[in-house]
Amino acid sequence: MSTTTIKSDYLLLFRGNVWDRGLSPAQLQKVVSDWMAWFERLKAEGKCAGGHPLEEEGKVVSGKQGRTVVDGPFAESKEAIGGYFYLTVADENEAIEIAQQCPGLEYGAVVEVRPVADICSVKQRAEEYSPRQMVEATA
Amino acid sequence: MLLFRGPHWDRGLGGEELQQVMDNVMAWFEGLNQRGKIKASQPLAPQGRIISGTNGRFVLDGPFAESKEAVGGYLLLRADDFSEAVEIARSMPALRYGVTVEVRPVLAQCPIFERHPDIVRRAREPVDRVMEPLAEIAA
Numbered sequence: 645m646s647t648t649t650i651k652s653d654y655l656l657l658f659r660g661n662v663w664d665r666g667l668s669p670a671q672l673q674k675v676v677s678d679w680m681a682w683f684e685r686l687k688a689e690g691k692c693a694g695g696h697p698l699e700e701e702g703k704v705v706s707g708k709q710g711r712t713v714v715d716g717p718f719a720e721s722k723e724a725i726g727g728y729f730y731l732t733v734a735d736e737n738e739a740i741e742i743a744q745q746c747p748g749l750e751y752g753a754v755v756e757v758r759p760v761a762d763i764c765s766v767k768q769r770a771e772e773y774s775p776r777q778m779v780e781a782t783a
Numbered sequence: 784m785l786l787f788r789g790p791h792w793d794r795g796l797g798g799e800e801l802q803q804v805m806d807n808v809m810a811w812f813e814g815l816n817q818r819g820k821i822k823a824s825q826p827l828a829p830q831g832r833i834i835s836g837t838n839g840r841f842v843l844d845g846p847f848a849e850s851k852e853a854v855g856g857y858l859l860l861r862a863d864d865f866s867e868a869v870e871i872a873r874s875m876p877a878l879r880y881g882v883t884v885e886v887r888p889v890l891a892q893c894p895i896f897e898r899h900p901d902i903v904r905r906a907r908e909p910v911d912r913v914m915e916p917l918a919e920i921a922a
Binding site for chain 2 (some may be wrong): 704727
């Protein structure tokens with residue numbers, strides 16, 4: 645007999661990229677090794693499909709035809725996204741439990757837990773807005 | 784990595800216009816995909832959780848749904864270089880309606896860890912030791 649478990653995907657976004665400021669070498673040693681062990685364990689358990697740190701500086705593109713290109717996000721920001729994990733877990737509770745294990749939390753890191761969607765919410769609204777046109781477009 | 788910010792740019796657009804933009808966005812994705820530029824890309828569900836504090840004791844709903852800063856989805860690019868990534872971001876069809884695209888280089892090593900190379904080297908040692916027996920089993 646086999647049981648089927650429905651898995652769902654979540655993105656953990658790590659926010660804050662300067663939380664290491666002011667930590668002692670011993671604290672740093674611990675948080676760095678804890679973080680790496682946490683990532684390796686989640687991968688070994690099949691709960692984390694991957695993840696990446698992001699370079700602190702990038703570009704922010706906006707405006708018609710992307711005419712505004714500025715440096716960003718601000719290098720020292722509590723909001724800036726510093727990296728992400730891609731999780732495949734049983735449900736939201738498990739994703740939250742994993743987020744709560746993040747070793748940077750006690751130093752001010754913030755973890756945003758976001759369900760990965762099947763369909764873009766704007767596309768969904770567009771379809772709800774004009775079902776007739778969608779039928780025509782896909783016919 | 785491209786982060787699409789401001790997931791409510793469709794507010795105030797009429798059905799036909801919205802449909803037109805969505806068609807353009809889908810064609811943009813398809814074009815990038817055919818050129819082999821997309822490693823991964825997914826929309827995120829609007830509502831998630833924000834975890835903070837020691838042991839993740841604060842669990843709040845978020846991000847704020849109406850926020851222009853909220854991340855609505857991501858696109859992991861396979862770009863030749865950073866300027867190609869910025870050019871691709873600038874060609875995103877929804878920019879004129881207020882979407883912002885953040886372009887961030889993906890790194891192999893976390894910048895926070897990079898600021899403390901000695902600590903990372905020491906922290907890696909136990910992981911390497913743990914990995915050795917696994918490698919033997921695999922061989």
